[in-house]
Amino acid sequence: MEWYYILLIVVASIALLVCLSLEIFYLQGFFAMKNKGKDAQICYEDLKKRTGVNLPTKVEFLINKKRARQMLKACFKDNPFPRYRIVLMYLRLKAVVRLYKKEDLLQTGPAAACLSLAAAQVEDIYCMRNKVSEVKPVETDVAYSGLQVIRLYMMAYEGSDDFKQARFASALMVDNGLNGSFYKYECKDHTFYSAHVYYENQKVKLMKALKIKTDPADYNMDNLKKDRKEVAGVVKGYNGADIEELSFECGASGCVLRDRSEWNETPVGKAVNEMPLFRTVKVSEAPKKDFGPTTAKGPLSGIKVLDLTHIIAGPAASRVLGEYGAEVLLVRRGKFVKQEQAMLELDGWASKNSIQLDFNDPKQLEKCKKLIKEADVIVYSYQNHVLDKFGLSKEDIHTLNPNIIYGSLMCFSDTVWADRPGWAPLAEDITGLSIRNGSRKNPKNLNGVPLDYIPGFILANGILNAIRLSMTEGGAYNVTGSLSRTAVWLHECTDICENPDKNTKYTSTITCGKSEKIWDNVLQTVPGCAVGTVKYPTPATYVPYFEDLTQNMKFTDGNTDWVK
Numbered sequence: 001m002e003w004y005y006i007l008l009i010v011v012a013s014i015a016l017l018v019c020l021s022l023e024i025f026y027l028q029g030f031f032a033m034k035n036k037g038k039d040a041q042i043c044y045e046d047l048k049k050r051t052g053v054n055l056p057t058k059v060e061f062l063i064n065k066k067r068a069r070q071m072l073k074a075c076f077k078d079n080p081f082p083r084y085r086i087v088l089m090y091l092r093l094k095a096v097v098r099l100y101k102k103e104d105l106l107q108t109g110p111a112a113a114c115l116s117l118a119a120a121q122v123e124d125i126y127c128m129r130n131k132v133s134e135v136k137p138v139e140t141d142v143a144y145s146g147l148q149v150i151r152l153y154m155m156a157y158e159g160s161d162d163f164k165q166a167r168f169a170s171a172l173m174v175d176n177g178l179n180g181s182f183y184k185y186e187c188k189d190h191t192f193y194s195a196h197v198y199y200e201n202q203k204v205k206l207m208k209a210l211k212i213k214t215d216p217a218d219y220n221m222d223n224l225k226k227d228r229k230e231v232a233g234v235v236k237g238y239n240g241a242d243i244e245e246l247s248f249e250c251g252a253s254g255c256v257l258r259d260r261s262e263w264n265e266t267p268v269g270k271a272v273n274e275m276p277l278f279r280t281v282k283v284s285e286a287p288k289k290d291f292g293p294t295t296a297k298g299p300l301s302g303i304k305v306l307d308l309t310h311i312i313a314g315p316a317a318s319r320v321l322g323e324y325g326a327e328v329l330l331v332r333r334g335k336f337v338k339q340e341q342a343m344l345e346l347d348g349w350a351s352k353n354s355i356q357l358d359f360n361d362p363k364q365l366e367k368c369k370k371l372i373k374e375a376d377v378i379v380y381s382y383q384n385h386v387l388d389k390f391g392l393s394k395e396d397i398h399t400l401n402p403n404i405i406y407g408s409l410m411c412f413s414d415t416v417w418a419d420r421p422g423w424a425p426l427a428e429d430i431t432g433l434s435i436r437n438g439s440r441k442n443p444k445n446l447n448g449v450p451l452d453y454i455p456g457f458i459l460a461n462g463i464l465n466a467i468r469l470s471m472t473e474g475g476a477y478n479v480t481g482s483l484s485r486t487a488v489w490l491h492e493c494t495d496i497c498e499n500p501d502k503n504t505k506y507t508s509t510i511t512c513g514k515s516e517k518i519w520d521n522v523l524q525t526v527p528g529c530a531v532g533t534v535k536y537p538t539p540a541t542y543v544p545y546f547e548d549l550t551q552n553m554k555f556t557d558g559n560t561d562w563v564k
Helices: 003-051 066-075 085-099 108-130 142-147 161-174 200-209 221-235 240-249 260-264 267-274 313-323 342-349 362-374 394-400 424-431 433-437 450-472 483-498
Strands: 059-063 138-141 156-159 192-195 254-256 278-284 304-308 327-332 353-356 377-380 405-410 476-482 508-512 523-529 532-537 556-559
Touching: 003 059, 003 066, 003 108, 003 142, 003 450, 003 483, 003 508, 059 108, 059 142, 066 085, 066 142, 085 142, 108 138, 108 142, 108 450, 108 483, 138 142, 156 161, 156 523, 161 221, 161 342, 192 240, 192 424, 200 240, 240 254, 254 424, 260 267, 260 424, 267 483, 278 450, 304 313, 304 362, 313 327, 313 342, 313 377, 313 405, 313 450, 327 362, 362 394, 377 450, 394 405, 405 450, 424 433, 424 450, 424 483, 433 483, 450 476, 450 483, 476 483
Parallel strands: 059 138, 059 508, 304 327, 304 377, 327 353, 353 556, 377 405, 405 476
Antiparallel strands: 156 532, 192 254, 278 476, 523 532
């Protein structure tokens, strides 16, 4: 037989095996997603019970076998990185494949539950504002719900070369030897430690505290092998509790990995476990809000949201409000394209307009205070008390605007460790999620960054609930959410889905095969953004009253006021 016939047979055999493997993956993925639909039903009922938000809205959780094929194809398209394209493609493929696998620790079902409850609340606000009595069902695509917590990897854009370089430089810097999302180090007492420093100033503080002599600027993706060896040697000289305390004392953050029982025994664990998913406190008897009828922009049109957030979790909360039509004005000190964490920030700017304000300048600080007086909602996610020196504490803001809803997101509880910084992967490591998702010897963080997105969705639900209360009862409110409390809820969701209550009456259904036009594309193309054309992941929910809200995904930079 000629050699080219042999080559042809080999190539054809490989192609056949690939096609067969893909078909098996699609089939297994379909059944995995059906199970996640059941998880979503259970988590939805639990979420309503825990939050006290119990609306009559019917929810339909949709399963469609086309989704896996759509999302795999999207992994190979629209890759904006000028270098390391293969790295981003690998991250996308890994995340999508894991999305279609069984989850030992739930995240897709809880995400679908949170997004469904937010859609139900938004529909309720729409009906109140427009005096509509008919409540239509909310449709939630389960696969797209899972996509929302890995959306960081899927976004794409066309346009600004400056922003491409800034985003690449950001990714290069954040993936360093002190990135606890990927690297855990053994301590002297055989516990394991993960550092979480996603800003350069935090990295500098931690390296100084640990007496690491290398220039912090050289700690990046290009030097991982050398840097990881150096960090491992330094961490080995500390007991876990000591290095954890040192990490917080120096102004950075890092933690000892704990299993769930160890977390439950700590003072902070006990305080977090006692918190509700979001805490709502009425702080004044302000008159009822009347926002008037909605416009074509959506059910939250005309509601002004001042966004004092950064990175992922806080921006995820305000993004949900913006997608449903709220006027979200994001406050930044510098221009969008020059943000240090451009890699992690892009997703959170969807549906927003930004304004540059330096609070050290009295005129610009006064401008911020003017905006606070005009706002209906504040969303805040920086470390507690960071803005107090500018007269922008929570209490100061309520004095400036006695009718405002103040939504804030922290890492830990609102009592113990309330003022300590923390990030989503840290919340996974410290609460036992990483060990439960893997093992003590091989802890594994969850798929994507669910402990950013899901707490953001929960805070959005808390804010929506407060908006509804302000319309029906009046009053100003504080709404508080927590990354680590959401982490505990993922434990709780996994528990109840492993042993569901057979007597539960569901207000939702599962439907296979149904779809809406919005889900024909994994990414929505949004032209005219500050960095050109951006492609954002498609939302997971659909309500017939407001069919296409992708018009709201555009973001602008350098505004001087609310965009009318």
